[in-house]
Amino acid sequence: MRLRNIPRADSVISAHSLAVNEPKEYKGLWQxxxxxxxxxxxxxxxxxxxxxxxxxxxxxxxxxIGIERYSSVLLRALERYDLLAALPDDTAVMRESVGLxxxxxxxxxxxxxxxVFAKGEVDKIYLNFSDPWPKARHARRRLTSKxxxxxxKQVLKPGCEVEFKxxxxxxxxxxLEQVQEAEWEIKEFxxxxxxxxxxxxxxxxxxxxxxxxxKGNAIHKVIFTFD
Numbered sequence: 159m160r161l162r163n164i165p166r167a168d169s170v171i172s173a174h175s176l177a178v179n180e181p182k183e184y185k186g187l188w189q190x191x192x193x194x195x196x197x198x199x200x201x202x203x204x205x206x207x208x209x210x211x212x213x214x215x216x217x218x219x220x221x222x223i224g225i226e227r228y229s230s231v232l233l234r235a236l237e238r239y240d241l242l243a244a245l246p247d248d249t250a251v252m253r254e255s256v257g258l259x260x261x262x263x264x265x266x267x268x269x270x271x272x273x274v275f276a277k278g279e280v281d282k283i284y285l286n287f288s289d290p291w292p293k294a295r296h297a298r299r300r301l302t303s304k305x306x307x308x309x310x311k312q313v314l315k316p317g318c319e320v321e322f323k324x325x326x327x328x329x330x331x332x333x334l335e336q337v338q339e340a341e342w343e344i345k346e347f348x349x350x351x352x353x354x355x356x357x358x359x360x361x362x363x364x365x366x367x368x369x370x371x372x373k374g375n376a377i378h379k380v381i382f383t384f385d
Contacts (some may be wrong), residue, residue: 167229171265176234178223181264186276192221192260197281202268202301203288204335207235209364216362220281222261230342232265235338254332268301268309283310284325285322287366290329302333307340316385319345325370331376337382347380354379 167297171177178184181189189195197220204224214222226232266274289300294356302322311322319343324330330349338342348354352371353362357379363371371377 160299162293163298164230167233169232171263175234175259175265175275176239177232177263177265181274186279187278188221188223188275190261191262192350194221196260198223198275198279199282199284200275200280201284201286202371203227203285204235204263205231205262205286206238206365207263208238209284209286209362210235210261210350211239212362213341218258218260219259224261225266225271226263227267229263229265232263237264246301248333271309272312274283277312278315280313281315281318281369283314285319285320286364287324287370288322288329290324290326292328297332300329300332301342302329304334304340307336307342311384314384315342317383319381319383321381323351323377324369325366325375325377327378337380342382342384345381345383347378349378351374351377351379366371 161249169366172179175287188198199213199220200223201210201213202225204226207224210222212222214220217282224235226230226235264274271280285301289299291299292298297303314320322330322333324333327349334347336342346357348357351358353376367377
């Protein structure tokens, strides 16, 4: 599906206090951005930001960075945040998701991660309902391909994790194969997250997860790491 270009997106993003417009300048210096040395977790392809903002609210001792390739999508995440900020202070959603200091947004391509983060600067990566790129000739573009796993290895601390969720069984099977071929370690996985009591504990759903699970689609999840 082709994304609609929104002319005002770039200007809104560049002026927003939570958007980092020159992220390459902070390579190795993200603790200065957040003014602390807490772990840095990155969500790649964060969509409208529901997962990221809720995670940041639940875990104030972790710094969260949302990466989105398309400015029109990132715009929606920022607008969602601003809309919540305008709600009365006594609303539950306001208390949970607004006033966060441990969250930032970047408009960038995942291939550029090593240009933005130093080796070992990232403590965790989340991949939620990534584009499946169903055609075989586009396999390298899948965010769980061996090519991208090599990119993640350049910024993740050894022993740290990547978490991947999807409802696409073909993409999930592909991911399990790629992780093993790249000699990463699969820590745990399930083909039915919402009926896996242990893996579903503390699970925060994305917009797509809510949509697909409401239709009866099983949600798959895998956690993997490297030494």
